Amino acid sequence: CITKETKPRVFPTRTVIKDGSKYYGPYDSVGAMKRMLETIRKAFGLCTCAVSQKTIDKTRGVPKWHSCFDDYLENCSGDWDDEVYQSTIYKVDRMLNGKTDQLIRELKDEMQIASDALAYEEAAQIRDSLEAVQHYSKRMKMVVSQKVDRDVFAIRKDEEIGEACGVLFKIREGKMIGKFHRFLKNIEGLSMGEMLQSFVEDYYTGQYTAAIPDEVYLSHEIEDVEPL
Numbered sequence: 001c002i003t004k005e006t007k008p009r010v011f012p013t014r015t016v017i018k019d020g021s022k023y024y025g026p027y028d029s030v031g032a033m034k035r036m037l038e039t040i041r042k043a044f045g046l047c048t049c050a051v052s053q054k055t056i057d058k059t060r061g062v063p064k065w066h067s068c069f070d071d072y073l074e075n076c077s078g079d080w081d082d083e084v085y086q087s088t089i090y091k092v093d094r095m096l097n098g099k100t101d102q103l104i105r106e107l108k109d110e111m112q113i114a115s116d117a118l119a120y121e122e123a124a125q126i127r128d129s130l131e132a133v134q135h136y137s138k139r140m141k142m143v144v145s146q147k148v149d150r151d152v153f154a155i156r157k158d159e160e161i162g163e164a165c166g167v168l169f170k171i172r173e174g175k176m177i178g179k180f181h182r183f184l185k186n187i188e189g190l191s192m193g194e195m196l197q198s199f200v201e202d203y204y205t206g207q208y209t210a211a212i213p214d215e216v217y218l219s220h221e222i223e224d225v226e227p228l
Contacts, residue, residue: 002096007082008089010040011048016206024096026170026180035136040095043132044088091129098172100137101147104130140175147174149213153203155184155196155220162188166199172213197222 003009004020012033016023027033037048080088094103107130114123144150150171157164164187170178180203187195196218204212 002089002093007080007085010037010046010089010092012037022093022096025178027178028176032178035139036095039132039136040092043095043129043136044092046088046092095133095136098149098170098175098177100133100140100175101173103133104137107133137175140177142174143169143171143176144174148215149173150215150217151213152217153196153200153219155192155199157187157192157195164195166196168203170213192220193222196220 001011001013001024002022004022008021013023025033027036040046040048091103091106094100094106107126111123111126111130114120114126148171152169152171153166155164155166162185164184166182166184168180169176170180182199182202184195184199190198200216200218200222
């Protein structure tokens with residue numbers, strides 16, 4: 001998530017707090033989530049632990065207890081200029097929303113501007129960020145030929161046990177960035193369309209409202225499309 005604070009924090013969580021913070025996911029696996037967090041640390045120098053600014057202030061000069069926290073204190077990202085910090089959070093938001101191609105273009109433009117201004121140290125830092133994002137992007141699987149943002153919902157019912165399972169595939173810029181499933185119970189008397197609509201509405205009105213794409217594909221027709 002990205003917290004709603006003056007200097008937002010970025011860290012993994014299973015707990016949703018309705019305080020304006022942004023929540024992302026789900027991811028294919030814990031490994032995929034960890035690769036994302038590692039890229040954020042390498043590319044942008046942000047700590048990805050749930051460490052508050054108050055804790056950071058108290059811990060200065062104290063033996064450090066976590067490698068990620070060590071990097072955070074060493075880079076002093078909590079002391080960054082507000083404009084620089086917010087710009088970095090904007091880029092992290094791009095990554096978490098699967099907009100890696102767009103972010104790569106923006107970083108290339110920034111690197112060129114810094115180079116033209118003879119700010120070679122800044123250009124080198126941006127180059128390192130660019131390489132980290134490019135490495136991460138190359139590991140993402142292309143599933144459609146067009147660079148589209150699309151959520152694909154499908155549902156399957158097991159008549160024997162009287163339950164159904166809804167599945168979501170998240171595609172951003174043509175790449176699969178995550179998948180999610182949920183079992184539906186107490187479905188007696190519901191059509192496939194009604195079950196699918198319930199699954200879709202629950203998903204979009206929950207913690208993942210930060211990243212609704214341009215296209216939504218459904219395995220079955222639903223009766224009421226207005227909520228979408």
